[in-house]
Amino acid sequence: GEYKWASQVASIVKNKTRTPIVFGGHHPTCLPEVVLKEKFVDFVIQGEGEYALLELVEYLQGKRKKDEVKNLYYISNGEICRNGLRPLIDNLDLLPFPDKELFYQKMNYLSKTYTIMTSRGCPYSCSYCHNYYLKKLYEGKGEYIRKRSASNVIQELKEAKIKYKIRDVLFQDEIFTLDFEWLKAFGKLYKEEIGLPYACYIHPNDFEEKTAFLLRDSGCISVNLGIESIDENIRRKLLYRSIRQSQIINILELLKKNNIYCRAYFVIGLPGQKEKDLIDIVYFCNKYRFGTPMIFWLQYFPKTDIA
Numbered sequence: 001g002e003y004k005w006a007s008q009v010a011s012i013v014k015n016k017t018r019t020p021i022v023f024g025g026h027h028p029t030c031l032p033e034v035v036l037k038e039k040f041v042d043f044v045i046q047g048e049g050e051y052a053l054l055e056l057v058e059y060l061q062g063k064r065k066k067d068e069v070k071n072l073y074y075i076s077n078g079e080i081c082r083n084g085l086r087p088l089i090d091n092l093d094l095l096p097f098p099d100k101e102l103f104y105q106k107m108n109y110l111s112k113t114y115t116i117m118t119s120r121g122c123p124y125s126c127s128y129c130h131n132y133y134l135k136k137l138y139e140g141k142g143e144y145i146r147k148r149s150a151s152n153v154i155q156e157l158k159e160a161k162i163k164y165k166i167r168d169v170l171f172q173d174e175i176f177t178l179d180f181e182w183l184k185a186f187g188k189l190y191k192e193e194i195g196l197p198y199a200c201y202i203h204p205n206d207f208e209e210k211t212a213f214l215l216r217d218s219g220c221i222s223v224n225l226g227i228e229s230i231d232e233n234i235r236r237k238l239l240y241r242s243i244r245q246s247q248i249i250n251i252l253e254l255l256k257k258n259n260i261y262c263r264a265y266f267v268i269g270l271p272g273q274k275e276k277d278l279i280d281i282v283y284f285c286n287k288y289r290f291g292t293p294m295i296f297w298l299q300y301f302p303k304t305d306i307a
Contacts, residue, residue: 001299003027007038014040020060024049026130029137030303032073033080044073047137048089048120088142092120093152097159104164114166118153118186121145122174124203125305127240128267131174133303147179150186157194168221169198176200177211187218197221204247212254222261222291225251230280234270238306252290262291269298271306 002025010021024045028035032044045052052071058064066074070086089095104111121144122131135144160166177183177200190198199222200215215223227248228239235241255262266281285293300307 007040010038010040022053022056024053026134027302030130030133030301032082036073036075036080042074046071046073047085047134050089050095051086085137085141088138088144088146089120090142090146092146092148097156100164111164112167113170114157114160114164114168115170115172116153116156116160117172118176119145119147119173119178123178124205125240127238127306128298128301128304130301130304132240132305145178147182150182150189153186154189154193157190157196161194161196166196168196169194171198171200173201175203175206177202177206177215180211180214183211183214187214191218195219199223201225202251204243204251207251207254209254212251212258212260216258216260220260222263223255224263224265224294226265228265228267229270229273229277230266230284231277234273234277238270238272239267240305249288252288255290263294264290264292265294265296267296267298 006023010023013019014021020042021040022043022045023035023041028044029046032046035041036044043056045056049071052069055064055069056072059066059069066072067081067083070083072083074081100111122129123145125132125135138144157169196219198219200220201224202211203226225248226241228241229235230245232243232245235243252262252264264285268278268281270277281293298306
């Protein structure tokens with residue numbers, strides 16, 4: 001979604017400096033050869049970039065050979081070179097906490113809501129989502145779903161609380177409630193040691209009454225829930241989301257009962273979508289009054305099944 005903006009910025013930078021420019025993220029991961037053809041791109045890092053970027057910097061410092069850097073794409077003698085994909089990062093606790101000082105110095109308001117991820121990966125393969133392709137890319141390269149330890153996440157939040165004076169937290173995991181036992185241990189620590197209101201993302205297949213109570217008890221005030229379509233057939237056959245309507249309604253009632261605000265996501269512009277489907281969304285939102293309906297146009301991301 002940010003590729004066009006990033007390209008514009010990179011083009012301006014390239015016209016003013018000889019600094020090497022590296023592209024990474026979902027779009028370059030899906031289409032590394034296409035991105036590398038841009039005049040303002042020197043390197044593309046495919047997949048997880050922490051160690052690859054570190055090693056690329058070491059190459060630029062003359063400390064290692066370029067062809068040793070896994071996940072790296074570059075052009076040599078007019079030809080695209082691919083160094084192969086390294087395994088997924090197995091132990092996320094080994095990664096240092098992200099240094100957000102550069103952003104917060106320039107835009108202090110960003111620090112008020114601290115964004116963080118406690119996991120990587122998703123068990124589902126929705127037809128429109130980047131995970132559909134990433135799972136295939138990383139097949140045989142390690143466990144796709146990985147979780148940080150509760151203590152590791154708490155330590156990052158403790159430091160952020162002191163350093164940035166944060167007021168609330170947004171957990172940006174694909175599905176924050178995926179592992180209930182982890183959530184139970186984490187919720188206790190979070191309530192005792194952090195105690196700030198937070199928001200997270202949930203999935204209808206990984207949510208029940210005990211989950212709602214645990215979220216509320218640990219400080220959750222808001223969730224983001226992907227409904228996508230009111231039509232069960234569209235969800236199942238087109239979007240690959242096997243979710244019953246009764247599940248969604250039950251979750252909305254549980255959230256309301258536990259006083260947790262809900263932002264529900266809907267996608268419009270789906271293939272074959274009729275005017276009736278859009279009207280049904282309006283009636284559904286009016287009936288259940290869960291919080292905020294979030295409406296998104298379908299984007300055909302490369303290498304997804306729906307594309």
